[in-house]
Amino acid sequence: MTADPVALARDLVRCPSVTPSEGGALKFLESTLKTAGFTVHRMTFREPLTEDVENLYARIGTAPPNLVFAGHTDVVPPGEESAWTHPPFSGESAKGELFGRGAVDMKGGIACMIAAALDHLAANGGKPKGSISFLITGDEEGIAVNGTPKLLKWAAEHGEKFDHCLLGEPSNVAALGDTIKIGRRGSLNGHLIVSGKQGHVAYPDRADNPIRGMIKLIDAIQSEPLDKGTAQFSPSHLEFVSIDVGNKTVNVIPGEARAQFNIRFNDNHTLDSLKKLIEKRARKAAGSKIKFTFKWQPSNAGVFVTKPGPFTKLVSDATRKATGRKPKLSTTGGTSDARFITHYCPVVEFGLVGQTMHQVDERVPLADLKALTAIYRDIIDRYFA
Numbered sequence: 001m002t003a004d005p006v007a008l009a010r011d012l013v014r015c016p017s018v019t020p021s022e023g024g025a026l027k028f029l030e031s032t033l034k035t036a037g038f039t040v041h042r043m044t045f046r047e048p049l050t051e052d053v054e055n056l057y058a059r060i061g062t063a064p065p066n067l068v069f070a071g072h073t074d075v076v077p078p079g080e081e082s083a084w085t086h087p088p089f090s091g092e093s094a095k096g097e098l099f100g101r102g103a104v105d106m107k108g109g110i111a112c113m114i115a116a117a118l119d120h121l122a123a124n125g126g127k128p129k130g131s132i133s134f135l136i137t138g139d140e141e142g143i144a145v146n147g148t149p150k151l152l153k154w155a156a157e158h159g160e161k162f163d164h165c166l167l168g169e170p171s172n173v174a175a176l177g178d179t180i181k182i183g184r185r186g187s188l189n190g191h192l193i194v195s196g197k198q199g200h201v202a203y204p205d206r207a208d209n210p211i212r213g214m215i216k217l218i219d220a221i222q223s224e225p226l227d228k229g230t231a232q233f234s235p236s237h238l239e240f241v242s243i244d245v246g247n248k249t250v251n252v253i254p255g256e257a258r259a260q261f262n263i264r265f266n267d268n269h270t271l272d273s274l275k276k277l278i279e280k281r282a283r284k285a286a287g288s289k290i291k292f293t294f295k296w297q298p299s300n301a302g303v304f305v306t307k308p309g310p311f312t313k314l315v316s317d318a319t320r321k322a323t324g325r326k327p328k329l330s331t332t333g334g335t336s337d338a339r340f341i342t343h344y345c346p347v348v349e350f351g352l353v354g355q356t357m358h359q360v361d362e363r364v365p366l367a368d369l370k371a372l373t374a375i376y377r378d379i380i381d382r383y384f385a
Protein backbone atom coordinates (compact mmCIF):
# COMPACT_ATOMS: atom_id res chain seq x y z
CA MET A 1 0.00 0.00 0.00
CA THR A 2 1.32 3.42 -0.84
CA ALA A 3 0.06 6.60 0.75
CA ASP A 4 -1.24 9.26 -1.62
CA PRO A 5 0.32 12.68 -0.96
CA VAL A 6 -2.24 14.40 -3.21
CA ALA A 7 -5.20 13.09 -1.17
CA LEU A 8 -3.41 13.93 2.09
CA ALA A 9 -2.65 17.48 0.91
CA ARG A 10 -6.24 17.95 -0.31
CA ASP A 11 -7.68 16.78 3.03
CA LEU A 12 -5.33 19.10 4.96
CA VAL A 13 -6.17 22.09 2.75
CA ARG A 14 -9.86 21.50 3.53
CA CYS A 15 -9.15 22.20 7.23
CA PRO A 16 -9.53 25.98 7.69
CA SER A 17 -6.56 26.31 10.07
CA VAL A 18 -5.80 30.03 9.92
CA THR A 19 -3.49 30.84 12.88
CA PRO A 20 -4.27 30.22 15.73
CA SER A 21 -7.20 27.97 14.74
CA GLU A 22 -6.52 24.23 14.57
CA GLY A 23 -9.26 23.78 11.97
CA GLY A 24 -9.21 19.99 12.18
CA ALA A 25 -5.74 19.73 10.62
CA LEU A 26 -3.96 18.29 13.65
CA LYS A 27 -6.89 16.00 14.38
CA PHE A 28 -6.54 14.65 10.84
CA LEU A 29 -2.78 14.11 11.27
CA GLU A 30 -3.36 12.45 14.64
CA SER A 31 -5.72 9.83 13.23
CA THR A 32 -3.56 9.25 10.13
CA LEU A 33 -0.39 8.75 12.19
CA LYS A 34 -2.09 6.64 14.89
CA THR A 35 -3.41 4.30 12.22
CA ALA A 36 0.18 3.86 10.97
CA GLY A 37 1.39 2.91 14.46
CA PHE A 38 2.75 6.25 15.70
CA THR A 39 2.41 7.31 19.33
CA VAL A 40 0.76 10.72 19.08
CA HIS A 41 0.77 13.53 21.65
CA ARG A 42 -1.44 16.57 21.29
CA MET A 43 -0.73 19.57 23.47
CA THR A 44 -2.15 23.04 23.82
CA PHE A 45 0.28 25.76 24.88
CA ARG A 46 -0.82 29.00 26.44
CA GLU A 47 0.68 32.20 27.70
CA PRO A 48 -0.87 35.41 29.05
CA LEU A 49 -1.95 37.88 26.35
CA THR A 50 -1.60 35.30 23.56
CA GLU A 51 -4.05 32.87 21.99
CA ASP A 52 -3.92 29.19 22.95
CA VAL A 53 -2.34 27.08 20.22
CA GLU A 54 -2.57 23.35 19.55
CA ASN A 55 0.51 21.33 18.62
CA LEU A 56 1.40 17.72 17.87
CA TYR A 57 4.34 15.38 18.42
CA ALA A 58 4.28 11.86 17.02
CA ARG A 59 6.91 9.15 17.02
CA ILE A 60 7.30 5.61 15.82
CA GLY A 61 10.18 3.52 17.12
CA THR A 62 12.11 3.95 20.36
CA ALA A 63 15.69 3.46 19.22
CA PRO A 64 18.07 6.15 17.96
CA PRO A 65 18.66 7.74 15.57
CA ASN A 66 15.50 9.82 15.64
CA LEU A 67 14.84 11.55 12.32
CA VAL A 68 12.38 14.39 12.87
CA PHE A 69 10.15 15.98 10.27
CA ALA A 70 8.99 19.42 11.35
CA GLY A 71 6.36 21.76 10.04
CA HIS A 72 3.24 23.79 10.66
CA THR A 73 -0.41 23.21 9.78
CA ASP A 74 -1.49 26.80 10.39
CA VAL A 75 -1.89 29.07 7.39
CA VAL A 76 -2.14 32.80 6.72
CA PRO A 77 -5.64 34.19 6.02
CA PRO A 78 -6.87 33.71 2.44
CA GLY A 79 -7.63 37.40 1.87
CA GLU A 80 -10.52 38.18 -0.50
CA GLU A 81 -12.01 34.72 -1.10
CA SER A 82 -13.83 35.80 -4.26
CA ALA A 83 -10.47 36.60 -5.84
CA TRP A 84 -9.54 32.90 -5.81
CA THR A 85 -10.11 30.79 -8.93
CA HIS A 86 -11.04 27.93 -6.58
CA PRO A 87 -12.19 28.56 -2.99
CA PRO A 88 -9.14 28.62 -0.67
CA PHE A 89 -10.30 25.76 1.56
CA SER A 90 -12.02 23.60 -1.05
CA GLY A 91 -9.01 21.46 -1.95
CA GLU A 92 -9.96 21.57 -5.63
CA SER A 93 -7.54 20.52 -8.34
CA ALA A 94 -7.49 21.81 -11.88
CA LYS A 95 -5.07 21.37 -14.78
CA GLY A 96 -2.71 19.25 -12.71
CA GLU A 97 -2.50 21.64 -9.76
CA LEU A 98 -4.00 21.57 -6.26
CA PHE A 99 -5.33 24.97 -5.21
CA GLY A 100 -5.77 26.26 -1.69
CA ARG A 101 -4.32 28.19 1.21
CA GLY A 102 -1.40 26.15 2.53
CA ALA A 103 -0.92 24.15 -0.68
CA VAL A 104 2.80 25.00 -0.63
CA ASP A 105 3.17 26.68 2.79
CA MET A 106 3.10 24.06 4.03
CA LYS A 107 0.31 21.51 4.11
CA GLY A 108 1.59 20.11 0.82
CA GLY A 109 5.01 19.59 2.42
CA ILE A 110 3.47 17.87 5.43
CA ALA A 111 1.41 15.58 3.17
CA CYS A 112 4.63 14.53 1.38
CA MET A 113 6.43 13.82 4.68
CA ILE A 114 3.58 11.67 5.95
CA ALA A 115 3.23 9.80 2.66
CA ALA A 116 6.99 9.18 2.52
CA ALA A 117 7.11 7.93 6.11
CA LEU A 118 4.12 5.62 5.61
CA ASP A 119 5.63 4.25 2.40
CA HIS A 120 8.96 3.60 4.15
CA LEU A 121 7.20 1.85 7.03
CA ALA A 122 5.07 -0.26 4.69
CA ALA A 123 8.22 -1.42 2.89
CA ASN A 124 10.01 -2.21 6.16
CA GLY A 125 7.56 -4.28 8.15
CA GLY A 126 5.87 -1.29 9.76
CA LYS A 127 8.87 -0.24 11.86
CA PRO A 128 11.86 2.03 11.19
CA LYS A 129 15.41 0.93 12.07
CA GLY A 130 15.58 3.87 14.47
CA SER A 131 12.75 6.34 14.99
CA ILE A 132 10.75 8.70 12.79
CA SER A 133 9.02 11.66 14.42
CA PHE A 134 6.74 14.53 13.46
CA LEU A 135 6.96 17.87 15.21
CA ILE A 136 4.00 19.88 14.00
CA THR A 137 2.89 23.26 15.28
CA GLY A 138 -0.17 25.43 14.73
CA ASP A 139 1.71 28.65 15.47
CA GLU A 140 4.30 29.42 12.82
CA GLU A 141 2.56 32.10 10.79
CA GLY A 142 1.59 33.96 13.98
CA ILE A 143 3.87 35.23 16.72
CA ALA A 144 5.36 31.74 17.21
CA VAL A 145 5.18 31.91 21.00
CA ASN A 146 2.93 28.91 21.68
CA GLY A 147 4.40 26.79 18.91
CA THR A 148 7.78 25.23 18.12
CA PRO A 149 9.78 26.75 21.03
CA LYS A 150 7.37 25.29 23.61
CA LEU A 151 6.99 22.06 21.62
CA LEU A 152 10.76 21.54 21.67
CA LYS A 153 10.90 22.28 25.39
CA TRP A 154 8.05 19.83 26.02
CA ALA A 155 9.86 17.13 24.03
CA ALA A 156 13.13 17.69 25.89
CA GLU A 157 11.33 17.50 29.23
CA HIS A 158 9.80 14.20 28.14
CA GLY A 159 13.20 12.73 27.29
CA GLU A 160 12.82 13.00 23.53
CA LYS A 161 16.14 13.25 21.69
CA PHE A 162 16.44 14.39 18.10
CA ASP A 163 19.34 13.45 15.85
CA HIS A 164 18.48 15.32 12.65
CA CYS A 165 15.56 17.43 11.53
CA LEU A 166 14.08 18.16 8.15
CA LEU A 167 11.80 21.19 8.13
CA GLY A 168 9.46 21.10 5.16
CA GLU A 169 9.07 24.83 4.48
CA PRO A 170 8.85 25.76 0.78
CA SER A 171 12.59 26.24 0.27
CA ASN A 172 12.75 26.11 -3.53
CA VAL A 173 12.75 29.31 -5.57
CA ALA A 174 11.73 28.36 -9.13
CA ALA A 175 11.76 24.57 -9.43
CA LEU A 176 11.68 21.60 -7.09
CA GLY A 177 15.25 20.76 -6.17
CA ASP A 178 16.86 24.14 -6.75
CA THR A 179 17.38 25.15 -3.11
CA ILE A 180 17.97 23.62 0.30
CA LYS A 181 18.10 26.11 3.16
CA ILE A 182 20.86 25.31 5.61
CA GLY A 183 20.62 28.50 7.61
CA ARG A 184 18.88 31.78 8.10
CA ARG A 185 20.15 35.16 9.10
CA GLY A 186 19.15 36.58 12.46
CA SER A 187 17.04 39.71 12.76
CA LEU A 188 17.25 42.48 15.34
CA ASN A 189 15.28 45.73 15.63
CA GLY A 190 16.58 48.72 17.55
CA HIS A 191 15.65 52.31 18.39
CA LEU A 192 18.25 55.01 18.83
CA ILE A 193 17.14 58.00 20.90
CA VAL A 194 19.24 61.17 21.04
CA SER A 195 18.23 63.77 23.61
CA GLY A 196 19.00 67.46 23.29
CA LYS A 197 17.40 70.59 24.62
CA GLN A 198 14.37 72.23 23.08
CA GLY A 199 14.61 75.94 22.24
CA HIS A 200 13.96 78.84 19.86
CA VAL A 201 15.78 78.57 16.52
CA ALA A 202 16.82 82.22 16.86
CA TYR A 203 18.69 81.44 20.08
CA PRO A 204 20.58 78.23 19.28
CA ASP A 205 23.06 78.87 22.10
CA ARG A 206 20.23 78.24 24.56
CA ALA A 207 19.24 74.93 22.93
CA ASP A 208 20.90 71.67 21.92
CA ASN A 209 19.65 70.28 18.64
CA PRO A 210 19.55 66.45 18.82
CA ILE A 211 19.38 66.17 15.02
CA ARG A 212 23.10 66.99 14.78
CA GLY A 213 23.95 64.23 17.23
CA MET A 214 21.60 61.81 15.49
CA ILE A 215 23.28 62.39 12.11
CA LYS A 216 26.70 61.85 13.62
CA LEU A 217 25.68 58.65 15.38
CA ILE A 218 23.88 57.20 12.36
CA ASP A 219 26.95 57.89 10.26
CA ALA A 220 29.21 56.22 12.79
CA ILE A 221 26.93 53.20 13.14
CA GLN A 222 26.48 52.48 9.44
CA SER A 223 29.63 53.77 7.78
CA GLU A 224 31.70 50.64 8.41
CA PRO A 225 30.46 47.21 7.30
CA LEU A 226 29.46 44.89 10.15
CA ASP A 227 31.55 42.10 8.64
CA LYS A 228 32.68 40.67 5.32
CA GLY A 229 30.30 37.72 5.27
CA THR A 230 31.13 34.11 6.13
CA ALA A 231 31.44 30.80 4.30
CA GLN A 232 27.67 30.31 4.41
CA PHE A 233 26.37 33.87 4.64
CA SER A 234 26.43 37.20 2.87
CA PRO A 235 27.63 40.20 4.93
CA SER A 236 25.40 41.34 7.80
CA HIS A 237 23.39 44.42 6.98
CA LEU A 238 22.07 47.31 9.04
CA GLU A 239 19.36 49.52 7.61
CA PHE A 240 17.88 52.64 9.20
CA VAL A 241 14.16 52.67 8.38
CA SER A 242 13.02 55.93 9.98
CA ILE A 243 14.32 59.11 11.61
CA ASP A 244 11.74 61.15 13.52
CA VAL A 245 11.61 64.32 15.57
CA GLY A 246 7.86 64.86 15.25
CA ASN A 247 8.39 68.60 14.77
CA LYS A 248 5.52 70.49 13.14
CA THR A 249 6.94 74.00 13.48
CA VAL A 250 9.83 75.85 11.85
CA ASN A 251 10.96 77.95 14.81
CA VAL A 252 11.50 75.31 17.48
CA ILE A 253 14.58 73.18 17.87
CA PRO A 254 13.28 69.75 18.92
CA GLY A 255 14.23 68.23 22.23
CA GLU A 256 14.61 64.66 21.07
CA ALA A 257 15.29 62.66 17.91
CA ARG A 258 14.47 59.01 17.37
CA ALA A 259 15.61 56.58 14.73
CA GLN A 260 14.66 52.99 14.05
CA PHE A 261 16.74 50.32 12.35
CA ASN A 262 16.83 46.61 11.54
CA ILE A 263 19.86 44.37 11.28
CA ARG A 264 19.94 41.08 9.36
CA PHE A 265 23.01 39.31 10.65
CA ASN A 266 25.12 36.25 9.97
CA ASP A 267 26.97 33.77 12.17
CA ASN A 268 29.75 36.26 12.94
CA HIS A 269 27.38 37.65 15.56
CA THR A 270 24.90 36.77 18.26
CA LEU A 271 22.05 39.04 19.34
CA ASP A 272 24.16 40.13 22.34
CA SER A 273 27.47 40.67 20.57
CA LEU A 274 25.72 42.70 17.91
CA LYS A 275 24.08 45.03 20.44
CA LYS A 276 27.47 45.56 22.08
CA LEU A 277 29.12 46.35 18.74
CA ILE A 278 26.50 48.96 17.77
CA GLU A 279 26.54 50.57 21.22
CA LYS A 280 30.34 50.76 21.10
CA ARG A 281 30.31 52.54 17.74
CA ALA A 282 27.78 55.05 19.06
CA ARG A 283 29.73 55.67 22.29
CA LYS A 284 32.93 56.33 20.35
CA ALA A 285 31.25 58.87 18.06
CA ALA A 286 29.25 60.53 20.84
CA GLY A 287 32.17 61.31 23.10
CA SER A 288 30.95 63.34 26.07
CA LYS A 289 28.78 65.65 23.94
CA ILE A 290 25.94 63.57 22.54
CA LYS A 291 23.41 62.03 24.93
CA PHE A 292 21.84 58.87 23.57
CA THR A 293 20.19 55.59 24.51
CA PHE A 294 19.32 52.41 22.64
CA LYS A 295 16.08 50.49 23.01
CA TRP A 296 16.31 46.98 21.65
CA GLN A 297 13.15 45.17 20.69
CA PRO A 298 13.02 41.70 22.25
CA SER A 299 14.02 39.22 19.54
CA ASN A 300 13.89 35.45 19.30
CA ALA A 301 15.30 35.58 15.79
CA GLY A 302 18.89 34.45 16.26
CA VAL A 303 21.02 33.27 13.35
CA PHE A 304 21.16 29.57 12.55
CA VAL A 305 23.35 27.49 10.29
CA THR A 306 23.85 23.78 9.76
CA LYS A 307 27.30 23.54 8.21
CA PRO A 308 27.54 21.38 5.08
CA GLY A 309 28.28 17.77 6.11
CA PRO A 310 26.91 14.24 5.85
CA PHE A 311 23.29 15.23 6.55
CA THR A 312 23.15 18.12 4.06
CA LYS A 313 24.85 15.83 1.54
CA LEU A 314 22.25 13.11 2.09
CA VAL A 315 19.40 15.56 1.46
CA SER A 316 21.24 17.05 -1.48
CA ASP A 317 21.99 13.64 -3.06
CA ALA A 318 18.37 12.47 -2.73
CA THR A 319 17.14 15.72 -4.28
CA ARG A 320 19.60 15.53 -7.15
CA LYS A 321 18.70 11.92 -7.88
CA ALA A 322 14.99 12.70 -8.16
CA THR A 323 15.13 16.07 -9.91
CA GLY A 324 18.46 16.12 -11.74
CA ARG A 325 19.15 19.49 -10.12
CA LYS A 326 22.08 20.20 -7.85
CA PRO A 327 20.45 22.19 -5.04
CA LYS A 328 22.01 25.40 -3.83
CA LEU A 329 22.74 25.39 -0.09
CA SER A 330 21.23 28.75 0.79
CA THR A 331 20.89 30.98 3.86
CA THR A 332 18.75 33.73 2.33
CA GLY A 333 15.24 34.88 3.20
CA GLY A 334 13.39 35.67 6.41
CA THR A 335 13.34 33.69 9.62
CA SER A 336 11.75 30.27 10.19
CA ASP A 337 11.18 27.82 13.02
CA ALA A 338 14.56 26.26 12.19
CA ARG A 339 16.06 28.99 14.40
CA PHE A 340 14.53 27.21 17.41
CA ILE A 341 15.20 23.63 16.27
CA THR A 342 18.91 24.32 15.70
CA HIS A 343 19.41 24.38 19.50
CA TYR A 344 18.35 20.72 19.66
CA CYS A 345 19.80 19.11 16.53
CA PRO A 346 21.12 19.89 13.04
CA VAL A 347 18.25 21.08 10.84
CA VAL A 348 17.86 21.76 7.12
CA GLU A 349 14.85 23.07 5.27
CA PHE A 350 13.58 21.46 2.12
CA GLY A 351 10.04 21.52 0.79
CA LEU A 352 7.99 22.66 -2.19
CA VAL A 353 8.45 25.66 -4.49
CA GLY A 354 7.51 28.85 -2.64
CA GLN A 355 6.39 31.01 -5.55
CA THR A 356 2.65 31.24 -4.71
CA MET A 357 2.87 31.12 -0.91
CA HIS A 358 0.76 33.70 0.94
CA GLN A 359 -0.82 34.71 -2.40
CA VAL A 360 -4.31 34.44 -3.84
CA ASP A 361 -4.49 31.15 -5.81
CA GLU A 362 -1.71 29.50 -3.80
CA ARG A 363 -1.25 26.19 -5.60
CA VAL A 364 1.06 23.25 -6.12
CA PRO A 365 1.59 21.00 -9.15
CA LEU A 366 0.46 17.46 -8.33
CA ALA A 367 3.70 16.29 -9.92
CA ASP A 368 5.67 18.26 -7.31
CA LEU A 369 3.76 16.57 -4.48
CA LYS A 370 4.66 13.18 -5.94
CA ALA A 371 8.29 14.15 -6.58
CA LEU A 372 8.79 15.62 -3.10
CA THR A 373 7.32 12.45 -1.56
CA ALA A 374 9.84 10.40 -3.54
CA ILE A 375 12.68 12.65 -2.31
CA TYR A 376 11.58 12.41 1.33
CA ARG A 377 11.20 8.64 0.94
CA ASP A 378 14.73 8.39 -0.44
CA ILE A 379 16.03 10.55 2.42
CA ILE A 380 14.42 8.22 4.99
CA ASP A 381 15.72 5.12 3.19
CA ARG A 382 19.26 6.51 3.03
CA TYR A 383 19.12 7.75 6.63
CA PHE A 384 18.33 4.31 8.02
CA ALA A 385 20.38 2.32 5.49
Ligand SMILES: [Zn+2]
Nearest residue numbers: 105106140169
Ligand atom coordinates in the same frame (compact mmCIF):
# COMPACT_ATOMS: atom_id res chain seq x y z
ZN1 LIG B 1 5.58 28.17 6.34
